[in-house]
Amino acid sequence: PKTVKRICCIGAGYVGGPTCAVIAKQNPDIQVTVVDLSEARIAAWKSTALPIFEPDLYEIVEVARDGTDGRRPNLHFSTDIATAIDEADLIFIAVNTPTKTAGLGAGKASNLAYVESAARMIAEAATSDKIVVEKSTVPCGTADSLRTIFAALAPHLAFDILSNPEFLAEGTAINDLLNPDRILIGSLKDAKSKSAAEALAQVYNWVPRNRIVTVNIWSSELAKLAANCMLAQRISSINSLSAICEATGAEIEELAQVVGLDVRIGGRMLKASAGFGGSCFKKDVLSLVYIAESLHLEEVALHWKSVVDLNEYQKGRFARRITRALHNTLANKRIAILGWAYKKNTRDTRESAAITIAGQLIAEGAQLAIYDPLVSEKQIFDDLESACPNASSSVKVYPDASAACIDACAVVIMTEWDEFKTDYAGSPTFGGMANSSTDDHHLTSTSTSASSDSGIDMQDDPSEKSAVLPAPGIDDNPNYSTKRIDWRHIAAVVRRPRLVFDGRNVVDSDMLASLGFRVQSIGKADVF
Ligand code: NAI
Known part of the structure; x- marks a missing residue:
């Protein structure tokens, strides 16, 4: 499989920020850039007052972003979305997918406007083949929509689309990321897609192999929804x-x-x-x-x-x-x-x-x-x-x-x-x-x-x-x-x-x- 050298994550929220901080911390050789439309959010990620609070998050960010362990810093935050997309081998889409408030399915269906806008940005900014990874929680079938968008807007490029939903829970995000119950990767069945899945699996180099579960892409999308529904049901x-x-x-x-x-x-x-x-x-x-x-x-x-x-x-x-x-x-x-x-x-x-x-x-x-x-x-x-x-x-x-x-x-x-x-x-x-308080630099x-x-x-x-x-x-x-x-x-x-x-x-x-x-x-x- 392709070796991932540069990662771009679109969406610097509760999922994109902590996930990429941990990925960067664990992969000093991979450059990770987290991008967002919100200038305020990106400015906060670059500062000592992070935009979100999670126990132990600041310590992880400091290592990767500032190189406090002596490494070359490899965690970056930027609003220059196009550049980060084009430089990356692998792109996470970690944007919000709230409930639709108007139109078909209002009050129930997921609003995929942010996912679609991220996909369009990728199609417009990319000048080389990319692995595109759905990190956001999306309805079953979203990968197909992404494929259609890429085929229409960038037919000259080959995109591998994977599903890799995030299972972290707020309040324990860092521990959940460092010790996940499982990493779920959904791909198509062909060899090229499986090889992309393997490239992504290698990014999770700190996770025991038997906890990396690969399934078909529709199962992966639905499994994340199913897991949250079962938790809420309990x-x-x-x-x-x-x-x-x-x-x-x-x-x-x-x-x-x-x-x-x-x-x-x-x-x-x-x-x-x-x-x-x-x-x-x-x-x-x-x-x-x-x-x-x-x-x-x-x-x-x-x-x-x-x-x-x-x-x-x-x-x-x-x-x-x-x-x-x-x-x-x-x-x-x-x-x-x-x-x-x-x-x-x-x-x-x-x-x-x-x-x-x-x-x-x-x-x-x-x-x-x-x-x-x-x-x-x-x-x-x-x-x-x-x-x-x-x-x-x-x-x-x-x-x-x-x-x-x-x-x-x-x-x-x-x-x-x-x-x-x-x-x-x-x-x-x-x-x-x-x-x-003696330690409230991130509070x-x-x-x-x-x-x-x-x-x-x-x-x-x-x-x-x-x-x-x-x-x-x-x-x-x-x-x-x-x-x-x-x-x-x-x-x-x-x-x-x-x-x-x-x-x-x-x-x-x-x-x-x-x-x-x-x-x-x-x-x-x-x-x-
Ligand atoms: P969030 O709202 O904290 O962050 C999303 C970020 O994406 C925002 O900062 C927004 O400005 C940015 N964004 C939206 N469209 C963009 C675009 N086109 N280009 C660049 N940036 C863009 O959302 P959160 O909580 O991180 O959730 C993200 C996804 O992860 C959702 O699908 C959610 O269901 C899922 N998820 C959330 C978990 C949580 O605990 N919050 C846990 C597991 C999954």
Whole structure:
């Protein structure tokens, strides 16, 4: 097979950036250029404040981009898309494929406009043969469309089209890229296409060969969609059971444990919550629904559609539970929202359940006090603006959790940040000063650390704003993950009866009950 010397990646987002950083780090002899239409994104990738946050990402970028291990830098970021395309042997298409908002299939089908525009750019800029790799998640059959575009626009060149979908999960992207469960490569069956697949396989030189799976290109495209749909389905299934638990006295955590011990089922992705978020699950399930509908497979479409419907139901159910506990009126009641990112260890808020639930609480008249360790105030207001216009007068964003909780009628946990956990309870070592940030060159969070006294008692002055305690067994990675909020301090500043709604089941409800809270967790009877 051809030896790949230069790679171009179109799309410098959550997938293109981390994937290429790892590929470049592991292949010092390959020059990797990540390009994007967005000048701001590229400028950020060149700076110390990367456009996305992922644990360990900055360290990898530094090695490949800046040559901190003594190598010649081999990771580049550019807006000169045409040059990078023409110089490359292999081109990843890692652009966004959101749900269509208008036209045929609106609200379900994937919008392939960005993929098509990337393909056109390739056809127009290339002066030699290329291997073109679909990294984006695309509907089954997209490779055929690419082939048609290349045949029409650049008939004199030979393009090999491969499918190589990305399975990384945000928040654990670097670990997922370094230790993938599998690398999937789809190709045609002919020798030329297989040789291109082999050239791509060699780029993944750090992955054991038996984890590189080669299949036909349609299987590869569909397998990525199928994997995301099955993951989302597990969450909706456990969430559906959580509703039964709340009504019967069964406990969802116990249920998940027992069910997950069956090796045929397995224990992962069985965490009940107030609903899944993120840019992929909903759009990929809807994309599969649309594919099934297009194939006149109504029952199949209905099956998958219920995964998304159940998720909307779960979010609404959680918002209604909060409203009910506050006597069905939230008018002018202050509610603290802890966490805005759709999951921990990312700044990504796309489709975050917090947005929907905040919107529903605002609609009931609530005043929200929001805190997230990584998400910026601007991002929170942008999200709210698009989800529920005119919400901004009902919302304030705070730089730390305890400030958000002052005078709150309820505390609502929306993201499973370690910071919100109660796992310091009973530890003789906690209490003392939280360290101020020493390692925030790649964090743009406004979160501040403040001194805190482990001995705060509940009568303390509610205006005391500090409630950040270091956890035992601190990992010395990004500073934010080492903090814990002091729930005893929160107990002193919130209003009685100290309601906590744990949308992620991160707190120990019995422990919080002992501090005087009334906790409502997902899939569990209320603990008072
Ligand atoms: P993103 O929105 O973060 O990044 C896409 C980037 O592509 C943007 O910066 C955009 O400016 C750029 N772009 C769009 N059209 C372009 C063009 N013609 N030329 C140059 N740049 C262009 O999207 P993200 O999250 O990285 O997702 C990309 C794809 O990967 C999607 O298909 C998604 O479904 C898939 N995926 C996403 C995962 C995730 O966790 N975010 C995980 C696995 C797959």
